[in-house]
Structures are given as C-alpha cells and as structure tokens.
Amino acid sequence: MASRRSPTARHRRLITELNRLRESSGLSRAEVAERIGSTDTTVWRYETGLTRPKPSDVAALTDVYGVTGEARDSLIQMARDARKRGWWHRHRQALKPGFDSYIGLEAEASVVRSYEPLVVPGLMQTEPYARAVIEATALTHAPSAVDEKVSVRVSRQQLLHGPGDPIQLVAVLDEAVLRRQVGGPGVMREQLEHLLDLGRLPNVEIRVIPFSAGAHAAMDGKFCLLSFPEPGDPDLVYLEQAASGLVPEDPEEVRRYTLMFGSLSALALGAEASATFIAQMAKRCSNQPQE
Structure with a gap:
C-alpha cells in the first residue's frame, strides 16, 4: 500500500503516536508543554487533532519523550505528510461536513466494508447514476455544485x-438498492451491469440481502467500516446523515458495527x-420502455 499516502490518515496515525x-512517559500535558515552551492547550490540540503540529513541534516532542533514530525520523516525516493537502481538499466546500475527512481516510484504507439500504455505494456508481442521486438529494444546489460532487x-x-x-x-446491498430505478430504466440497467463488472474484480465482493431475509440489525441505516494496512491503525466506522458525516472514535462503537456487518453478511x-x-434486475430494466 506504499503508493497510497493520505494526509488525513497520516494525521490520525500521528495523533495516536x-x-x-x-502516556508512556508518565508526563502530564502541562509538564510536556513546559518542556517544549508551549501551553497545555496546544499539546491537547495536537493530541486531539484540532491542530496539525509542524515537524519542528514534533521534533521537540520526541526530544521530551526520548525518541531517537528511525522512530524519531518517522514521526517527523509523518508530521510533514499530515500537513499536505489531498486532492479532495479543494472540494471541501461542496461536500457535507465530515465527508472530506472520510475521503482522506478511505484513500489509505486497505479494506472497505459497506452496507447500503437505499443506493449503490459511491465507489461503485456510474456517472449517470451518481448524477441522478446527487441531483435528487441536493435540492437547492446549483448545477456547478452538482458537477463538482459528481x-x-x-x-x-x-x-x-x-x-x-x-x-x-x-x-452488502439491500434488495431495495437494486429495485429503486434511479435515473430511469436505462441509467439503472447500466448501473446494474456495472455492478456485475465490478463483482468480477478480485478485490470486489458484492452481496445482496433479499427482502425475504426480513428484519435485520442495520435497519437504522447505512454505515461503512474502514481497515488499514498498518497494524497500529485501528478500524473505524463512518456514519452518514443528510447534512453531515461522523467518524466515532469509541472502539466499542466500531466493534458494534463490525458485529453488525457480520450479521448482515450471514x-x-x-x-x-x-x-x-x-x-x-438488469434484465427487467432492459424490458422496460426507455426514456
């Protein structure tokens, strides 16, 4: 995964470290702040991700913590990487709050596990299908904003x-995803055929929950789980609402959604x-009058 580097993921890893x-040093934030000539609020902002420390700030912290050699160099480089801008940064004004952070984390993930009850996941949408979804949900957005989101x-x-x-x-897709004709029969047929093509890729698995399965654990809504190539990077869950996206940090929350995904897969x-x-479903679309 060395060819994919995300500033957002690097920042998350730096916060963890x-x-x-x-904590390993046994020092309080106030004690660390005093030794680097700063404030405990600044150290707190570094550790919570509200501020991205400069490489020189991280170098000073490694001196306090006694980190040397390659480990020190790695942390300083992590700080340099975290302060860069991903391609998605220039689009952040067009995206719902929190989604730009998700894109940055997704960019360095090794595995994405997605449950969708209503629409095809964004990673699998054709352009016409994506446009139809975005136009329907944007409501008041100008055409240029729709184009940017697409x-x-x-x-x-x-x-x-x-x-x-x-x-x-x-x-994992609910049957409703396949039956809802987004964009009309032609757009939907193309989208379903695209899913079939993607499902033939060795890195893509598509599973459908039929209506006959009845009620299940994820009827409250969609979610996405991300796993990362670095052993020290814990899994995370992304929850999306109409106006915002959320990445809960509580490990128990991630565990709950992991168990939920296993239940859905079963x-x-x-x-x-x-x-x-x-x-x-694609054949049914082909048999319907085209717009």
Whole structure:
C-alpha cells in the first residue's frame, strides 16, 4: 500500500503516536508543554487533532519523550505528510461536513466494508447514476455544485483500480438498492451491469440481502467500516446523515458495527447468487420502455 499516502490518515496515525508516547512517559500535558515552551492547550490540540503540529513541534516532542533514530525520523516525516493537502481538499466546500475527512481516510484504507439500504455505494456508481442521486438529494444546489460532487465521486473510484494496490471492497446491498430505478430504466440497467463488472474484480465482493431475509440489525441505516494496512491503525466506522458525516472514535462503537456487518453478511446471498439476482434486475430494466 506504499503508493497510497493520505494526509488525513497520516494525521490520525500521528495523533495516536503522540498520545501513546506521552502516556508512556508518565508526563502530564502541562509538564510536556513546559518542556517544549508551549501551553497545555496546544499539546491537547495536537493530541486531539484540532491542530496539525509542524515537524519542528514534533521534533521537540520526541526530544521530551526520548525518541531517537528511525522512530524519531518517522514521526517527523509523518508530521510533514499530515500537513499536505489531498486532492479532495479543494472540494471541501461542496461536500457535507465530515465527508472530506472520510475521503482522506478511505484513500489509505486497505479494506472497505459497506452496507447500503437505499443506493449503490459511491465507489461503485456510474456517472449517470451518481448524477441522478446527487441531483435528487441536493435540492437547492446549483448545477456547478452538482458537477463538482459528481467529479469527486468518480475520482474516488480510482481506489478500486489503482494505482498501487487497489482497495478491497465488500459491499452488502439491500434488495431495495437494486429495485429503486434511479435515473430511469436505462441509467439503472447500466448501473446494474456495472455492478456485475465490478463483482468480477478480485478485490470486489458484492452481496445482496433479499427482502425475504426480513428484519435485520442495520435497519437504522447505512454505515461503512474502514481497515488499514498498518497494524497500529485501528478500524473505524463512518456514519452518514443528510447534512453531515461522523467518524466515532469509541472502539466499542466500531466493534458494534463490525458485529453488525457480520450479521448482515450471514443474511445476505452468496456472491454468485447475488450476481444472478443483479443480472435478473438488469434484465427487467432492459424490458422496460426507455426514456
């Protein structure tokens, strides 16, 4: 995964390391602040991610914590990487609050596990389908803002194909995703056929929960779990609402959604049966009058 580097993910890793080092040192934030000639509020902002420390700030902290050699160099480089801007940064004004952070974390993830009850996941949407979804949900947005959102969504999809190691995607879709005709029969047929193509990739698995499965643990809504290549980077969950996105930091929250995803996978059709089902839905669209 060395070819994919995300400032957001590097910042998250740096926060984790700074907290771990201070706790291991036995020093309070006030004591650390005194030794680096700063304030305990500044140290707190570093450790909570509200401020991205400069490489020189991290160098001073490593001196306090007694970190030397390659470990010190790695932390300082992490600080340099964290202060860069990802391609998504220039689009942040067009995105809902919190989603730019999610894109930054997704960019360095090794595995994405997604549950969607209503629409095809963004990583798997065709451009016409994405435009239809964004236009329907944007309501008051100008056409230029819709274009920008579509562009961001399509750009994210490069993660499935490279460069470097493509992301592993496991998508569990409710049957409603396949039956709801977004954009009309033609757009929907193209989207369903695109899902079939993606499902043939070695790094993509698509599973469908049929209506016959009845009630299940995720009926409250969509969620996405991210796993990372570095052992020290814990999994996280992303929860999205109409006006914002949230990444809970509580490990128990992540554990709960991980168990939930396992429960959904147990209810879903297998990959081959899901592909057959998707193909049937695509055929139904082909038999309907085109707009």
